[in-house]
Each structure stands twice: as C-alpha cells, then as structure tokens.
Amino acid sequence: MGASNSKHEKDIAYIKEKNQVESIIRLVDVCFDQCVNSFSRRDLNKREKLCTTQCVKKFLEFTQRIEERIEEQSISERQKMETRRNEEIKKHFANQN
Amino acid sequence: MNSLTQQTTDKQEQKKLVKFFNLQFRKMMEQCHKKCITTKNKGKLGIAEKACTDRCVIKYIQTTAYVNELLNSFSQEVDQTLQMQQQQSQQK
Numbered sequence: 001m002g003a004s005n006s007k008h009e010k011d012i013a014y015i016k017e018k019n020q021v022e023s024i025i026r027l028v029d030v031c032f033d034q035c036v037n038s039f040s041r042r043d044l045n046k047r048e049k050l051c052t053t054q055c056v057k058k059f060l061e062f063t064q065r066i067e068e069r070i071e072e073q074s075i076s077e078r079q080k081m082e083t084r085r086n087e088e089i090k091k092h093f094a095n096q097n
Numbered sequence: 098m099n100s101l102t103q104q105t106t107d108k109q110e111q112k113k114l115v116k117f118f119n120l121q122f123r124k125m126m127e128q129c130h131k132k133c134i135t136t137k138n139k140g141k142l143g144i145a146e147k148a149c150t151d152r153c154v155i156k157y158i159q160t161t162a163y164v165n166e167l168l169n170s171f172s173q174e175v176d177q178t179l180q181m182q183q184q185q186s187q188q189k
Contacts, residue, residue: 021117024164029124032160039133039152044159052160056167 023063031055121161129153 035051036044044052133149134142142150 017113018116021113022120024168025117025120025124028121028157028161028164029128031164032128032157036156036160037132039149039156042152042155044156044163048156048160049163052163053167056164056171060171 027056027059030059125154125157128157 031052034055035048129150133146133153135146136143
C-alpha cells in the first residue's frame with residue numbers, strides 16, 4: 001500500500017512539474033510574440049526587455065487570478081454538496097420517525 | 098540512492114530535458130517562421146530571411162533565459178516578503 005502511494009505521489013508531482021514547465025514555455029512564447037519584432041540586432045534591447053518584464057508580470061497576475069477563481073469555485077461546490085448531504089440526512093431521520 | 102535508482106532518475110531527467118527542448122524548438126520555429134519567412138514563391142531563403150532567422154533563434158533563446166531570470170527574481174521577492182512578514186509577526 002505504501003509503495004503504490006508513493007508512486008502515486010511521484011506521478012502527481014511529475015504532472016505538476018510538467019504543467020509548470022509547459023506554462024513557462026507558453027509564457028516565453030507569448031512574450032516573444034508580443035515584444036520581439038525586429039531582428040536587425042542579435043541582442044535584446046532595453047525596450048524589448050522592459051516589454052518582456054511587463055509581459056511576465058501580467059501573465060503571473062493572470063495565472064494567479066485564475067487560480068483564485070478556481071479555488072473559490074471549488075470551495076463553493078464543496079459547500080453546496082455538504083448542504084445537500086445534510087438535508088438528505090435530515091430527511092432520512094425525519095422519515096424514520 | 099543506489100546506482101540503479103540513480104540511473105533511472107537520470108534517464109527520467111534526460112527524458113524531461115528532451116521533451117522540454119522539443120517543445121521549445123517547435124515554438125521557436127513557429128515564431129521565427131512567422132516573423133522572418135516573408136516570401137513564398139522562391140525556392141530558397143533570401144539573404145534577409147537568413148539573417149533574420151539567425152537572429153530570431155538567438156533572441157528567442159535570450160528571451161527564454163531572461164524570462165527564467167525574472168521568474169527567479171520574482172519568487173525571491175515573494176520569499177523575502179514572506180520572511181519579513183514572519184519576522185514582523187514574531188516581534189509582536
């Protein structure tokens with residue numbers, strides 16, 4: 001039981017890490033698309049770096065906001081389920097009496 | 098960790114790196130094609146397209162490094178803020 005649990009934990013950790021890595025790759029792609037449009041020089045210039053910084057900040061805020069909304073939704077779903085379950089229990093005992 | 102589990106872990110790490118680079122390579126190719134390959138009729142790369150492609154690859158890799166730097170420095174800021182908050186609450 002212990003061995004399959006730890007494999008399960010590893011699988012979950014792997015999925016989370018993969019998700020994080022893919023998010024970063026997407027982030028780079030989005031910011032490159034928005035910020036780097038001229039190729040007359042080899043190096044990133046100040047404007048491009050500034051644009052990238054702002055792009056990254058915005059993306060992080062965006063990700064955080066999504067996580068907050070998801071958490072809110074899952075809490076409210078759980079509360080609904082509890083309320084429903086409590087009402088079923090009450091009905092059950094009311095029927096018995 | 099004995100050498101067998103070390104080997105398995107190393108193989109897994111290798112797989113991760115390869116997947117990461119593959120994905121990044123595809124995205125880089127899409128971006129640089131979109132931004133640099135402008136003519137459709139000729140059968141080979143023009144001089145401008147060649148230069149653009151070279152610089153695009155370099156800039157994409159630089160952007161990746163820069164974004165990773167930013168993410169590291171942001172997470173350090175968060176850690177520092179958390180540390181300061183902890184210290185403040187301990188002082189009260």
